[in-house]
Amino acid sequence: MPQANPTRQQLRQTMRHHRQQLNQTEQDTAAQQLLLQLKSLHQLQYAQHIALYLSFDGEINTRPIIEWLWQQGKKTYLPVLHPFSPGHLLFLNYEPHTPMVRNCYGIQEPKLDIRQLKLITELDIIMTPLVAFDSEGQRLGMGGGFYDRTLSQHQIKKVQTIGLAHDCQYVPQLPVEVWDIPLNCIVSPSYIHHAKNNRPTDEASK
Numbered sequence: 001m002p003q004a005n006p007t008r009q010q011l012r013q014t015m016r017h018h019r020q021q022l023n024q025t026e027q028d029t030a031a032q033q034l035l036l037q038l039k040s041l042h043q044l045q046y047a048q049h050i051a052l053y054l055s056f057d058g059e060i061n062t063r064p065i066i067e068w069l070w071q072q073g074k075k076t077y078l079p080v081l082h083p084f085s086p087g088h089l090l091f092l093n094y095e096p097h098t099p100m101v102r103n104c105y106g107i108q109e110p111k112l113d114i115r116q117l118k119l120i121t122e123l124d125i126i127m128t129p130l131v132a133f134d135s136e137g138q139r140l141g142m143g144g145g146f147y148d149r150t151l152s153q154h155q156i157k158k159v160q161t162i163g164l165a166h167d168c169q170y171v172p173q174l175p176v177e178v179w180d181i182p183l184n185c186i187v188s189p190s191y192i193h194h195a196k197n198n199r200p201t202d203e204a205s206k
Contacts, residue, residue, distance in 0.1 A: 008175055011140055015132045018168045019058035030166055031061035033189035035068060041192070043160045043184075047124035051077040051091045052164075056107050059129050060166050060189075070096070077118050079146070080109045089150045091123065092116040120150065125160045128183065132165075134174045137182035137195020139163045151181045160184050167191070 022030070038044055050069060055061045069076050075093065081103050082088040092098075092109075093116040100108045110116065120126070128147050130139040141147060151161060163186035170188065186193040 008140060008177075011171065011174070012131050012142065015140075015169050015171075016057065019060075019166050022058065022166065022168075027061055030189045031064050034060055034164065034187060035064045037187050037189065037192055038065060038162075039068075041162075041185075041187070043125060043162070047074065047160070049075050049077065049118060049123050050125045050127065051079065051118070051123050052127035053079055053129050054108050056105075056129075060164055062127070062164065065127075065164075066094070075118075077123065078110055080112060081146075083112060087145060087149050089146050091118050091120065091126075093118060120159060123159050125162060126151070127162045127164055130163045130165055130169065130186070132169050132171050132174060133163055133183075133186045133193065134171055135193060135195075136173070137163075137184065137186065137193070138174045138176055138180055139183055139186070140174050148181050162187060164188075 044050070052062050052065060053059075055063070066076055076095075077091040078094040079089040080092050082090050090112075092113065094110055098116075099111040099113075101111050103109050128139065128141075130141055132140040139147075151159075161181075161183040163183045165186060165188045167188045167190050170193075182195055185195055
């Protein structure tokens, strides 16, 4: 378990270690249970344009989610490092035969094609990776701030933000910085953690 009052960097190291220690069977089971949880979300039932990511560094596997979304006829998008605005993300359409390249972090992303770009304000849901999360909807990322910067300009838009994580990445309370952007909810294999004191969901705003 994490030590009392660990720093953000200590939490990153601890939680990355926890998820990297999961064996393949545990990872596969967690991915299927996560998909079952997501299928129950009303936000996902009505959404048509959904951004998510390809798993990396022990993150919970998103491939079953992507394939299920394709089966449902929904459009999926992946993050691409912004070529002209360092620290920001673009989202490009992702299909089974989309040309892929490795970015500077070694993560697969769609080859940049402006014709495949989807504006953030046109997305229904953005599913984000995270290293740790708490019950307030706060996420701790890898430290690059990509999602915080990308989402900070769009808090008032009706884009639902959902974090995906292993159960072991939960902590009671994260140390928060002023630039941290809380998510609407965080889904793990065993729970759906609806954030407290957060932006209303689409259902609540109808």
